[in-house]
Amino acid sequence: GENVEQHPSTLSVQEGDSAVIKCTYSDSASNYFPWYKQELGKGPQLIIDIRSNVGEKKDQRIAVTLNKTAKHFSLHITETQPEDSAVYFCAASKGDSGYSTLTFGKGTMLLVSP
Amino acid sequence: DVKVTQSSRYLVKRTGEKVFLECVQDMDHENMFWYRQDPGLGLRLIYFSYDVKMKEKGDIPEGYSVSREKKERFSLILESASTNQTSMYLCASRELAGGISSYNEQFFGPGTRLTVL
Numbered sequence: 070g071e072n073v074e075q076h077p078s079t080l081s082v083q084e085g086d087s088a089v090i091k092c093t094y095s096d097s098a099s100n101y102f103p104w105y106k107q108e109l110g111k112g113p114q115l116i117i118d119i120r121s122n123v124g125e126k127k128d129q130r131i132a133v134t135l136n137k138t139a140k141h142f143s144l145h146i147t148e149t150q151p152e153d154s155a156v157y158f159c160a161a162s163k164g165d166s167g168y169s170t171l172t173f174g175k176g177t178m179l180l181v182s183p
Numbered sequence: 184d185v186k187v188t189q190s191s192r193y194l195v196k197r198t199g200e201k202v203f204l205e206c207v208q209d210m211d212h213e214n215m216f217w218y219r220q221d222p223g224l225g226l227r228l229i230y231f232s233y234d235v236k237m238k239e240k241g242d243i244p245e246g247y248s249v250s251r252e253k254k255e256r257f258s259l260i261l262e263s264a265s266t267n268q269t270s271m272y273l274c275a276s277r278e279l280a281g282g283i284s285s286y287n288e289q290f291f292g293p294g295t296r297l298t299v300l
Contacts, residue, residue: 070242078223103288112187112273112291113226158225168233170216170241171289175225 071096073161075174083182088149090177092159093141101164102135102142103171107156116157117144120164149181186210187276187292195298202261204295206274213279215257216289217241217249220271232257233279264299271296 072095082088094102103118119126119133119142126133130149135142146153156178160171190205208215216231218241228241230249238249246268250258257276261268275289 075225105291110293112275112293114291115288118288168239170228170231172228173226175223 071099071161071163071172073159073172073174075159075177077177078175079178079180081180081182082149084149084151086149088146088153088179088181090144090157090159090179091141092143092161092174093139094161094172095140096161096163097137097140098163099161101162101169102133103160104131104133104144105158105160105173107158107176109155113158146179149179151181151183154179154181187274187290189272189274189292189295191295192293193296193298195300196261196264197300198265200261200264200299202264202297202299204259204261204272204274204297206257206259206276206292207255208257208276208290209255210276210278210290211254212276212290213254214277215251216275216277217247217257217259218273218275219243220273220294226273229259264297266299269297269299 075092100121105113106116107113130147132145156176158176159174162169162171187208217229218226227243232238232251235254248260272295274292277289278287
């Protein structure tokens with residue numbers, strides 16, 4: 070089955086800096102890569118996703134890049150703010166049916182210091 | 184907004200007890216999921232259901248069962264709770280649109296933190 074590795078496990082940055090979280094996947098058939106953000110005491114929430122026919126996607130201060138050849142994808146957060154502090158999960162799936170499931174990475178705890 | 188609710192935020196049970204975790208979604212989603220979340224291990228899929236009365240094993244189904252008698256409700260059952268089932272349990276739902284739901288967002292509940300003594 071699919072295996073998703075995520076690094077780093079913790080990341081501390083100063084407010085205004087950029088943050089990058091990297092994930093690799095093992096199944097070359099995977100074609101859908103979402104990122105979820107989990108704030109303290111809440112369930113994860115989708116923040117951005119990318120499909121394998123696209124190399125990069127942006128939404129304001131966040132962006133995701135995908136390298137299918139190397140089987141890795143990354144989350145980029147620019148101009149970080151204290152409210153970006155949370156646990157971030159990457160995931161991968163084969164989006165080919167109504168029965169596919171997500172395989173999640175182990176998560177990255179991002180701490181943004183004022 | 185989609186709302187996924189879980190019956191308890193915190194639950195404490197004894198070893199050997201039968202435990203029911205309930206999840207309800209209000210958006211008529213076909214797919215529902217149960218995950219457990221442990222530090223350093225991320226989210227691991229226990230079971231999922233793609234429709235009423237349908238269920239599929241996830242990556243770690245041992246020691247768990249599920250029930251989906253109504254579309255909006257998905258229950259996780261621990262037949263005989265053990266200490267290694269102490270964890271955070273997350274429920275999620277996903278819309279099936281046009282037969283392809285894989286690209287659709289999963290909406291998560293707030294989680295139930297279960298402690299088995």
